[in-house]
Amino acid sequence: xxxxxxxxxxxxxxxxxxxxxxxxxxxxxxxxxxxxxxxxxxxxxxxxxxxxxxxxxxxxxxxxxxxxxxxxxxxxxxxxxxxxxxxxxxxxxxxxxxxxxxxxxxxxx
Amino acid sequence: xxxxxxxxxxxxxxxxxxxxxxxxxxxxxxxxxxxxxxxxxxxxxxxxxxxxxxxxxxxxxxxxxxxxxxxxxxxxxxxxxxxxxxxxxxxxxxxxxxxxxxxxxxxxxxxxxxxxxxxxxxxxxxxxxxxxxxxxxxxxxxxxxxxxxxxxxxxxxxxxxxxxxxxxxxxxxxxxxxxxxxxxxxxxxxxxxxxxxxxxxxxxxxxxxxxxxxxxxxxxxxxxxxxxxxxxxxxxxxxxxxxxxxxxxxxxxxxxxxxxxxxxxxxxxxxxxxxxxxxxxxxxxxxxxx
Numbered sequence: 001x002x003x004x005x006x007x008x009x010x011x012x013x014x015x016x017x018x019x020x021x022x023x024x025x026x027x028x029x030x031x032x033x034x035x036x037x038x039x040x041x042x043x044x045x046x047x048x049x050x051x052x053x054x055x056x057x058x059x060x061x062x063x064x065x066x067x068x069x070x071x072x073x074x075x076x077x078x079x080x081x082x083x084x085x086x087x088x089x090x091x092x093x094x095x096x097x098x099x100x101x102x103x104x105x106x107x108x109x
Numbered sequence: 110x111x112x113x114x115x116x117x118x119x120x121x122x123x124x125x126x127x128x129x130x131x132x133x134x135x136x137x138x139x140x141x142x143x144x145x146x147x148x149x150x151x152x153x154x155x156x157x158x159x160x161x162x163x164x165x166x167x168x169x170x171x172x173x174x175x176x177x178x179x180x181x182x183x184x185x186x187x188x189x190x191x192x193x194x195x196x197x198x199x200x201x202x203x204x205x206x207x208x209x210x211x212x213x214x215x216x217x218x219x220x221x222x223x224x225x226x227x228x229x230x231x232x233x234x235x236x237x238x239x240x241x242x243x244x245x246x247x248x249x250x251x252x253x254x255x256x257x258x259x260x261x262x263x264x265x266x267x268x269x270x271x272x273x274x275x276x277x278x279x280x281x282x283x284x285x286x287x288x289x290x291x292x293x294x295x296x297x298x299x300x301x302x303x304x305x306x307x308x309x310x311x312x313x314x315x316x317x318x319x320x321x322x323x324x325x326x327x328x329x330x331x332x333x334x335x336x337x338x339x340x341x342x343x344x345x346x347x348x349x350x351x352x353x354x355x356x357x358x359x360x361x362x363x364x365x366x367x368x369x370x371x372x373x374x375x376x377x378x379x380x381x382x383x384x385x386x387x388x389x390x391x392x393x394x395x396x397x398x399x
Contacts, residue, residue, distance in 0.1 A: 021159050
């Protein structure tokens with residue numbers, strides 16, 4: 001049985017997927033994950049979950065974000081005064097994500 | 110227990126004190142080194158990739174612990190190479206449990222062996238936490254921190270191996286074979302020196318007490334898994350509250366060993382001999398500088 005392993009580097013971080021282990025049950029999966037995924041990199045916590053419990057939807061099933069221009073969703077229309085740095089960051093993140101998404105759709109079609 | 114006096118720095122010990130400290134250190138260091146040497150035989154041979162990595166990791170831990178203990182033995186001038194690669198095999202003091210060979214593919218053996226060994230190690234380390242010898246005392250905590258994983262690993266495996274009849278029978282076979290040798294973990298190196306170790310407060314529990322503590326922990330656990338310790342070739346006069354348990358012909362502690370040890374020693378010193386080495390490369394900092 002395969003268990004997917006998620007590692008959290010420090011308290012408060014997200015648990016990020018880092019690989020998997022073969023194990024008969026949860027207890028052994030944690031024991032193996034500790035050595036395999038928590039030994040060499042800074043680790044605060046590990047999660048394991050049975051691979052078959054993970055649901056997936058991918059680009060074969062759907063067009064993520066739709067196929068039409070959705071730039072009206074960006075939070076860019078209120079900039080009559082200087083935006084907070086968090087908003088600036090969020091905007092540029094959304095802009096570059098949108099560019100990548102478009103490139104992906106165009107490249108794929 | 111009466112408060113014991115703190116022992117001096119290595120150079121200021123009396124000859125008797127030094128001998129007692131050295132016996133205690135060889136018990137610890139040789140056990141860790143030899144058991145790790147055997148464990149590494151499972152590298153790339155354990156039942157799954159995961160169990161291979163977990164067990165190899167445990168072997169690495171034990172080698173690291175051996176390094177800490179051999180380092181303390183170097184306080185009196187010996188080099189690491191003299192303590193490990195050049196010391197005559199008939200001078201080693203590890204328990205015979207550590208040196209016995211594995212049968213090919215007999216995974217029940219290393220699992221059970223590590224269980225018997227790690228429960229004993231935990232008891233022995235805890236008896237050193239208040240050691241009168243500060244250099245030993247200071248290193249115990251670091252080692253204990255890695256031991257929980259070892260015991261959990263071994264106990265989890267044992268529980269699972271004992272769920273089915275066929276694999277439980279294999280564990281029982283290993284138990285019959287290993288149990289008498291496990292008793293040597295608590296055998297004296299030399300009666301008089303062991304008494305001195307206790308009197309000087311180098312450890313806080315005598316061997317006999319630690320062995321009883323060990324028996325009280327391992328026997329109920331093994332029996333709860335459907336294993337029988339009575340069939341484990343226990344000596345006839347077996348009595349947990351008796352100090353004279355019958356041990357196997359060789360105990361290791363008194364420097365008498367099974368033939369398997371001399372083969373193992375030949376194996377791990379082979380490259381050192383073949384290359385005509387006289388010293389060992391040190392790739393890590395001295396533990397005192399860590």
